[in-house]
Amino acid sequence: MPTNLPPEAMDKWELVEAAHSPQEKMAAMIEFLKYVPHHKGTMKLRGEMNRKISLIRADLDKKKRMGTGKSSGGPKMFIEKQGSAQVALIGMTNVGKSCLMKATTNSKVLVTPTPYSTHEPVPGIMTYGDVQFQIIEAPAVMEGSADGRAAGHVTLGLARNADGVILMIDLSRDPIKQLELILEEMEKSRVLVNKPSGHVDIERRHAGSALRIILIGKLLDCSMQDVEDLLRSYKLNDAIVKISGDIRLDDVEDAIFETTTYKPAVIVANKLDLKDAAANLRILKQYVNGKLPIIAMSCEQKSGIPELGKALFDSLKVIRVYTKDPGSKQDTGHPFVMKYGATINDLAKNIHKEMLENFMFAMVWAKRLPFSPKKVGMNFVLGDGDVVEIHTRL
Numbered sequence: 001m002p003t004n005l006p007p008e009a010m011d012k013w014e015l016v017e018a019a020h021s022p023q024e025k026m027a028a029m030i031e032f033l034k035y036v037p038h039h040k041g042t043m044k045l046r047g048e049m050n051r052k053i054s055l056i057r058a059d060l061d062k063k064k065r066m067g068t069g070k071s072s073g074g075p076k077m078f079i080e081k082q083g084s085a086q087v088a089l090i091g092m093t094n095v096g097k098s099c100l101m102k103a104t105t106n107s108k109v110l111v112t113p114t115p116y117s118t119h120e121p122v123p124g125i126m127t128y129g130d131v132q133f134q135i136i137e138a139p140a141v142m143e144g145s146a147d148g149r150a151a152g153h154v155t156l157g158l159a160r161n162a163d164g165v166i167l168m169i170d171l172s173r174d175p176i177k178q179l180e181l182i183l184e185e186m187e188k189s190r191v192l193v194n195k196p197s198g199h200v201d202i203e204r205r206h207a208g209s210a211l212r213i214i215l216i217g218k219l220l221d222c223s224m225q226d227v228e229d230l231l232r233s234y235k236l237n238d239a240i241v242k243i244s245g246d247i248r249l250d251d252v253e254d255a256i257f258e259t260t261t262y263k264p265a266v267i268v269a270n271k272l273d274l275k276d277a278a279a280n281l282r283i284l285k286q287y288v289n290g291k292l293p294i295i296a297m298s299c300e301q302k303s304g305i306p307e308l309g310k311a312l313f314d315s316l317k318v319i320r321v322y323t324k325d326p327g328s329k330q331d332t333g334h335p336f337v338m339k340y341g342a343t344i345n346d347l348a349k350n351i352h353k354e355m356l357e358n359f360m361f362a363m364v365w366a367k368r369l370p371f372s373p374k375k376v377g378m379n380f381v382l383g384d385g386d387v388v389e390i391h392t393r394l
């Protein structure tokens, strides 16, 4: 359903994009909403804007109550990313989230049969091979989380901000009820886990860097020109827009407003050691029907941990790229962990700006190549396990 916004609304959106502080952003969003007409096509947008406004307002109120200090004193919704990817650990109370943190990460957590004992997000680093994942235990999800019950906004905000989610289920209780409840609350917050048929990724750039649209997929109901016109109508003139899979013009607009996000998800079915667990696991598998990976484990007995690492690695679609200095025989042993589809250009940018500016060519060693090393340019698409030697003018 298209939003068909009037030009005034689009002008106002530019001010939202340009806002520097949360106060400015909130004021600009309120102003923008005045120009968004009420009809079915704008329902999702209005809902999302109102949700964002209420989040900012709640945060500002809390800061005011706590004095003028920078930290709000309440639970932090955003945790600075560490490691190669951030994964939010979401589940109802007592399913064993803290127990999983204790078994897989370096974090200090309280494992207890007392319900709702984790009130604040707790981060920890989980190592899988030479990749580090940052796992964040979120306060338990419950019915009403999406409406802000308990620390619901924190929990769902963490899911929205993370690169992926673990949906944790207690196999000694009804698994379908738990999964449905989690997915429903997430869906109300427009955080979806089912794989979309396509994806639009907008990376905003500084003024003057121009608009680049990269199409890897198919446009179903529009042309490239329509996409460009839409982006420009929202004054998105400096951005890299990557379109993959099957996409409609609506999806591009969705991405501009960041209304819906899709997260790769892994289901952890915990407490496999308990009575009824095996039967409930069968029920869960039948219900999920292969749509999401399910890792059965017992955090208490520390079983299933390597399988979880592998499932996260696969679902987050990351690759490990090893670098070596020209002339040296060995790679550094510490990979750059990058997104599937990353190129030599992305790698060079990751290493150093100068590397990019003075780039001449790269040599790549990879099993999938008929001959290694191969001399390649900036646009060479990297694969997991590739070893790269970058040659620069310096």
Ligand SMILES: Nc1nc2c(ncn2[C@@H]2O[C@H](COP(=O)(O)OP(=O)(O)OP(=O)(O)O)[C@@H](O)[C@H]2O)c(=O)[nH]1
Residues within 6 Å of the ligand: 091, 092, 093, 094, 095, 096, 097, 098, 099, 100, 110, 111, 112, 113, 114, 115, 116, 117, 118, 139, 140, 270, 271, 272, 273, 274, 297, 298, 299, 300, 301
């Ligand atoms: N039998 C069994 N018990 C487990 C397992 N994992 C966790 N538990 C128990 O389940 C209870 C709750 O565990 P926690 O890890 O605190 O649960 P949580 O999901 O963090 O709960 P809150 O943060 O309080 O919402 C504790 O008594 C754990 O010992 C498991 O694999 N098997």
Ligand SMILES: [Mg+2]
Residues within 6 Å of the ligand: 097, 098, 099, 110, 117, 118, 137
């Ligand atoms: Mg806990």
